[in-house]
Amino acid sequence: xxQTRDKLRSLFxxxxxxxxxxxxxxxxxxTAAAANSTSVTLSDDQNGAxxxxxxxxxxxxxxxxxxxxxxDLGSGADASDVDSGDVSVSVGSVGSxxxxxxxxxxxxxxxxxxxxxxxxxxxxxxxxxxxxxxxxASVDYLDTNDDSIDSFSETYSIVGSSDRVRLSEADETWxxxxxxxxxxxxxxxxxxxxxxxxxxxREVDDGDIESFISDITLDENGEAVIDTASVGGGQExxxxxxxxxxxxxxxxxxxxxxxxxxxxxxxxxxxxxxxxLSAEFDEETITEDLAEFTLDSNRGGYDVVVSxxxxxxxxxxxxxxxxxxxxxxxxDDDEEITIRVTGTSDTRDLDFSDIExxxxxxxxxxxxxxxxxxxxxxxxxxxxxxxxxxGDGVYETAQGGVAEIPIELENSDTAKxxxxxxxxxxxxxxxxxxxxxxxxxxxxxxxxxxxxxSLEEGDPTDLDDGDPDIARAxxxxxxxxxxxxxxxxxxxxxxxxxxxxxxxxxxSVGDTELAVAAMNIQEAGDDDLQSWTAxxxxxxxxDDQEEFFEARDEDELLSEADQIAxxxxxxxxxxxxxxxxxxxxxxxxxDYGEGLANLVDDSDDVVEANAFTFRMEQEDPDANRExxxxxxxxxxxxxxxxxxxxxxxSSVYLLFDTDQMNMDRGDNDNxxxxxxxxxxxxxxxxxxxxxxxxxxxxxxTDTFDMVERELEFETxxxxxxxxxxxxxxxIAGETSVAPNTExxxxxxxxxxxxxxxxxxxxxxxxxxNFSTLVDFSDQPGNTSWxxxxxxxxxxxxxxxxxxxxxxIEFEEQSTFGTQVTVDSVDTSDGGFVAIHRDSPTGDVVGxxxxxxxxxVENIGISINADLEDGETLYAVPHFDDNxxxxxxxxxxxxYESNGSAxxxxxxxxxxxxxxxxxxxxxxxxxxxxxxxxxxxANTTTAPEDDEEETTxxxxxxxxxxxxxLALLAAALLAARRHx
Numbered sequence: 001x002x003q004t005r006d007k008l009r010s011l012f013x014x015x016x017x018x019x020x021x022x023x024x025x026x027x028x029x030x031t032a033a034a035a036n037s038t039s040v041t042l043s044d045d046q047n048g049a050x051x052x053x054x055x056x057x058x059x060x061x062x063x064x065x066x067x068x069x070x071x072d073l074g075s076g077a078d079a080s081d082v083d084s085g086d087v088s089v090s091v092g093s094v095g096s097x098x099x100x101x102x103x104x105x106x107x108x109x110x111x112x113x114x115x116x117x118x119x120x121x122x123x124x125x126x127x128x129x130x131x132x133x134x135x136x137a138s139v140d141y142l143d144t145n146d147d148s149i150d151s152f153s154e155t156y157s158i159v160g161s162s163d164r165v166r167l168s169e170a171d172e173t174w175x176x177x178x179x180x181x182x183x184x185x186x187x188x189x190x191x192x193x194x195x196x197x198x199x200x201x202r203e204v205d206d207g208d209i210e211s212f213i214s215d216i217t218l219d220e221n222g223e224a225v226i227d228t229a230s231v232g233g234g235q236e237x238x239x240x241x242x243x244x245x246x247x248x249x250x251x252x253x254x255x256x257x258x259x260x261x262x263x264x265x266x267x268x269x270x271x272x273x274x275x276x277l278s279a280e281f282d283e284e285t286i287t288e289d290l291a292e293f294t295l296d297s298n299r300g301g302y303d304v305v306v307s308x309x310x311x312x313x314x315x316x317x318x319x320x321x322x323x324x325x326x327x328x329x330x331x332d333d334d335e336e337i338t339i340r341v342t343g344t345s346d347t348r349d350l351d352f353s354d355i356e357x358x359x360x361x362x363x364x365x366x367x368x369x370x371x372x373x374x375x376x377x378x379x380x381x382x383x384x385x386x387x388x389x390x391g392d393g394v395y396e397t398a399q400g401g402v403a404e405i406p407i408e409l410e411n412s413d414t415a416k417x418x419x420x421x422x423x424x425x426x427x428x429x430x431x432x433x434x435x436x437x438x439x440x441x442x443x444x445x446x447x448x449x450x451x452x453x454s455l456e457e458g459d460p461t462d463l464d465d466g467d468p469d470i471a472r473a474x475x476x477x478x479x480x481x482x483x484x485x486x487x488x489x490x491x492x493x494x495x496x497x498x499x500x501x502x503x504x505x506x507x508s509v510g511d512t513e514l515a516v517a518a519m520n521i522q523e524a525g526d527d528d529l530q531s532w533t534a535x536x537x538x539x540x541x542x543d544d545q546e547e548f549f550e551a552r553d554e555d556e557l558l559s560e561a562d563q564i565a566x567x568x569x570x571x572x573x574x575x576x577x578x579x580x581x582x583x584x585x586x587x588x589x590x591d592y593g594e595g596l597a598n599l600v601d602d603s604d605d606v607v608e609a610n611a612f613t614f615r616m617e618q619e620d621p622d623a624n625r626e627x628x629x630x631x632x633x634x635x636x637x638x639x640x641x642x643x644x645x646x647x648x649x650s651s652v653y654l655l656f657d658t659d660q661m662n663m664d665r666g667d668n669d670n671x672x673x674x675x676x677x678x679x680x681x682x683x684x685x686x687x688x689x690x691x692x693x694x695x696x697x698x699x700x701t702d703t704f705d706m707v708e709r710e711l712e713f714e715t716x717x718x719x720x721x722x723x724x725x726x727x728x729x730x731i732a733g734e735t736s737v738a739p740n741t742e743x744x745x746x747x748x749x750x751x752x753x754x755x756x757x758x759x760x761x762x763x764x765x766x767x768x769n770f771s772t773l774v775d776f777s778d779q780p781g782n783t784s785w786x787x788x789x790x791x792x793x794x795x796x797x798x799x800x801x802x803x804x805x806x807x808i809e810f811e812e813q814s815t816f817g818t819q820v821t822v823d824s825v826d827t828s829d830g831g832f833v834a835i836h837r838d839s840p841t842g843d844v845v846g847x848x849x850x851x852x853x854x855x856v857e858n859i860g861i862s863i864n865a866d867l868e869d870g871e872t873l874y875a876v877p878h879f880d881d882n883x884x885x886x887x888x889x890x891x892x893x894x895y896e897s898n899g900s901a902x903x904x905x906x907x908x909x910x911x912x913x914x915x916x917x918x919x920x921x922x923x924x925x926x927x928x929x930x931x932x933x934x935x936x937a938n939t940t941t942a943p944e945d946d947e948e949e950t951t952x953x954x955x956x957x958x959x960x961x962x963x964x965l966a967l968l969a970a971a972l973l974a975a976r977r978h979x
Contacts (some may be wrong), residue, residue, distance in 0.1 A: 054124045056139055064149040065111040066091065068142040069122060071104045074135035078128040079104050090121035111144050170225050171368045173256035174243070176263070179271040182299065183228050183237045184369030189216075190223040191258035197222070197245065201231060204240040204269040209249065216243065228272055229370055236588065242269040275299050279364045279375035280460060280485065284414060284431075284510070289353035291377055295346045295364065303367045307336040308360055319355065322348040338367065352379050359413065376414070376433065376484065385412035385509035390440070393517040395505070397447060398524045399691050400497040401577030402584065402647050404477060405505060405519065406442040409434050412509045414484065417443050419450070419519060420503045426451040427489040431460065436480035444647075447521055448581030448607070449473035451493040453486075460485035472585050472606075496607075496690050497521075497581065524578045524691050529683050529702040532571035533561040535741040535764075539569040539642065539657045544590070548644040548653065557740050559766060562704045565736040566676070567791070570656040570704070574614070574683050577650040578691055582607045584645070592643035596654070597636040611689035614654070618663070619678040619703065628663040628672055635662045658706070678705045711735040711743070711792040721798035723774070725781045726896075731760070732771035735792075739766045744790040747774065747798070754783045776800055804828050806895035810875035810904035817867045817910045820846070822859040822875045827895065829853050831879035832887040835861055840874045840894070840903040847887040850880060869910040876903045 054073060069089065073079055082104055084097040095109040104124055114120065122139065129135075138153035170188035172181055181187060191197060199216040202209050214231035218224045228237055242265050243250045251263035260268070275297060282292035295304065303326060306316055316337045317325055323339040323346075357380035365372040390406040397403040409415055413434045420426035428451065432441045450473045470486055503519040534557045542548045551557040564570045585606045587595025602609045616630035635641045640660025644653040664670030685691050685698040692698050713733040716722050723729035731745065741764045749756040756779055762770040781802030788795040809823040822833050830853040835846040845865040867873075878892045894901035 052127045056122045060150045063115045064143040066114045067111040067144045069106040070140045072138045077102045086125040088123045176251045176268045180273045182275045182369040187226045189256040192222045195222040200244045204242045204265045207266045237272045238274045240269040275369040275371035277371035277373045279373040281377045285378040290349040293350045305365045308362045386410040387415045387507045387514040389517040396520045398577035400448040400581040403445045431484040433482045442477035444475045446473045446581045448497040455488040460487040528575040529700040530573045531704045532558045533738040534569040559739045565709045568738045572654040574652045593636045593641040596643045597633045608688040613684045615682045626665040631662040674706045711789045713796045726803045727775045727777045728773040749785045806877040806902045808904045810906040812907045814909040824857040826855040829879045836874040840901040874903045
């Protein structure tokens with residue numbers, strides 16, 4: 001049967017349509033089983049095609065004497081001009097042909113015997129088809145009795161020129177070994193013989209095809225435009241790249257046409273680079289008409305769109321009169337102009353003679369790349385500018401960390417912060433601007449990068465110009481503020497990071513120094529590693545620092561833990577200032593997860609390989625198995641890692657979605673889950689970082705266990721959840737998931753005559769426990785039910801017991817104040833009688849021993865407080881909720897009726913004992929008779945009339961032994977008198 005299916009698949013077929021003129025390829029794409037290659041070729045400039053040749057191939061799966069072949073070419077085809085000379089059949093000669101507008105019926109000169117596996121080729125020439133769109137072709141093979149031997153159908157497309165990507169849409173043509181192309185340009189390429197093909201753009205390094213950048217899909221004409229500004233998720237493209245099909249490099253000629261689909265990657269690659277752009281005024285403030293202005297780039301000639309808030313196009317043309325203004329169809333005539341830049345550095349005077357005094361920020365955007373920059377100038381002299389450092393003036397971080405230096409500005413939006421001095425080699429100046437006008441700017445100095453970025457001595461460089469490490473070395477805490485330039489005196493440092501030392505810091509406005517401070521870089525070494533757990537939902541709720549800090553501090557969703565339940569969020573806190581600097585050095589934008597993966601993947605990018613490592617390895621693997629270890633790069637790629645730097649706490653937090661963590665054992669055994677295993681985590685700063693001395697390391701370790709996601713309900717000894725048909729019944733249990741996890745419970749009646757469904761949500765406590773109170777008062781007693789929890793396996797049986805009932809009698813009485821007697825109590829579940837003062841919920845001043853259920857009479861209860869004469873006491877029955885046999889106030893609740901405690905009250909009269917004196921007996925008399933009361937507890941039925949009633953008491957009295965001693969003493973006294 002399987003072989004039959006395979007044959008059925010193999011007998012589907014593909015139609016190949018080839019036009020006599022070369023050009024646009026339109027592919028068959030259908031569901032025919034085992035179809036051979038099919039295609040239609042149209043000339044480039046036609047909307048559709050004439051004189052099309054259809055080539056139809058099929059492998060038969062049945063046998064017979066083939067005589068007729070009926071072909072339907074589908075809507076849009078015109079076969080009216082086809083005759084027998086335009087048709088050929090591979091298995092025999094053509095006898096006659098009859099045609100319709102879309103059909104061609106072929107009769108062979110003589111019947112030909114065919115068998116399963118035979119290939120039949122039919123070529124039909126001189127067909128017209130100028131209707132673009134999707135079509136279906138079908139072929140039926142008939143025997144001499146006009147019975148079908150076999151048949152197939154296939155779809156194909158005709159594409160008109162109006163649907164095609166045109167070269168005019170692109171800035172350049174993709175040519176192997178061409179370029180350099182600039183990121184942001186649109187690059188045209190084509191392969192007319194491979195329409196709808198799926199290509200990839202990948203990096204090339206030393207002849208090896210490397211990281212995936214983006215998919216490239218050719219259209220139905222085999223054409224595509226690569227928009228280098230948006231491929232690869234917007235990542236910056238810089239380096240050598242190659243177009244790849246099925247793992248092989250594709251080479252393109254100067255017209256952008258594919259010429260070799262199995263080319264050497266180096267021969268097929270092209271260079272893409274990032275255009276730099278630096279816009280700089282020679283002075284920040286001018287009082288004259290002309291200001292010297294320079295545009296620097298790594299590109300020799302280009303057009304730049306210029307705009308500035310508050311200035312129209314006429315005013316802009318007046319300012320940039322020394323530049324050539326060119327037409328740009330995208331320009332807004334009222335707000336921007338386009339100027340032509342010649343050479344890599346173009347310096348000219350700008351004319352502000354007709355411009356009012358104010359602050360002006362000019363925005364420069366290259367018209368075909370992402371390169372852009374701003375330049376600000378003040379057309380008036382700033383007066384009485386002031387600047388000062390906030391805090392204690394000494395700003396600390398560990399070696400390789402990020403120091404934050406806050407300044408306050410008055411009467412100026414700009415300032416220059418100088419760091420270091422020539423004697424320390426490190427001496428750089430950062431010009432900042434307070435764009436949000438809050439009079440504060442906080443400069444962040446990445447001491448891992450500062451001092452080693454590419455800067456020319458004395459030449460202020462904008463952050464978007466040159467080495468991208470500049471922007472990572474210096475940043476601002478407030479995104480609304482701006483760094484205008486970075487400049488250097490001296491040569492800079494040779495290798496990272498800045499040495500542990502004090503560095504001078506000063507701030508100036510213009511040429512006036514206004515305040516001094518210090519940056520204290522300390523030696524690293526107080527690093528630590530701590531595992532935390534958080535609810536499963538936490539990972540998806542956190543995208544940035546603000547959300548993380550709220551979850552950690554306000555919502556308190558993080559808990560220190562060395563056991564992590566599967567599915568929960570694993571959080572590692574790496575307490576290391578040095579890691580923050582290296583992390584930011586490897587991070588583009590704010591994707592710190594990708595930055596960490598880049599940092600620890602052993603590659604030499606911004607930070608030396610092995611300078612920082614973070615490893616997680618399975619402890620105690622199975623025999624003969626390598627331990628599993630974390631593939632942090634793949635975990636990041638699949639969205640299982642979020643990294644949050646916290647410079648204020650000198651920490652980096654790593655959040656792992658434990659369902660997305662990729663553990664592997666090597667090339668042949670990877671993409672493994674974390675399982676229920678124990679892991680050791682290791683964070684190391686190696687000597688390659690430049691922080692510890694050569695041959696030394698700074699290492700911290702931690703361990704944690706992955707455990708199953710489990711939940712157990714609190715049950716009785718029979719593993720049944722007991723509740724009463726009462727309000728506020730406790731449903732409790734424990735679980736392995738993280739504290740603060742919200743779990744939805746499902747409590748469902750299982751009896752047909754008592755259905756119910758309750759779905760309370762519980763929150764897990766720090767100890768892994770959960771509880772909630774549920775109202776079962778609307779359910780009958782002795783009803784079965786079951787409980788389960790969302791995202792946990794298994795159910796637990798429950799029973800609803802009848803509600804607890806009790807009644808009590810407590811009469812007014814006279815007492816010495818040390819004991820009272822409760823007349824009777826009747827309870828459904830036994831328990832205790834507690835004596836309360838002031839109210840049924842007042843202080844407890846005495847309790848009985850544990851009582852059985854049913855009726856108990858004459859219960860003597862000792863009082864442990866001083867009573868007042870005439871005081872009212874309240875006798876309240878309580879049940880033994882924790883089954884420990886001891887009354888626990890606040891734990892063993894009172895029996896209730898209609899929401900209030902069952903109780904009986906009695907007024908107590910206090911008797912004062914009468915003092916007695918004993919005189920020597922003068923006569924012999926029998927000793928006094930003492931009646932002894934026998935204590936019998938838990939009498940549940942009233943005595944019969946003819947039975948002796950037993951009285952229960954717990955107060956003081958004469959026991960049998962004491963009575964006998966008294967009689968003996970009296971007898972001895974009488975005998976002595978007789979003597």
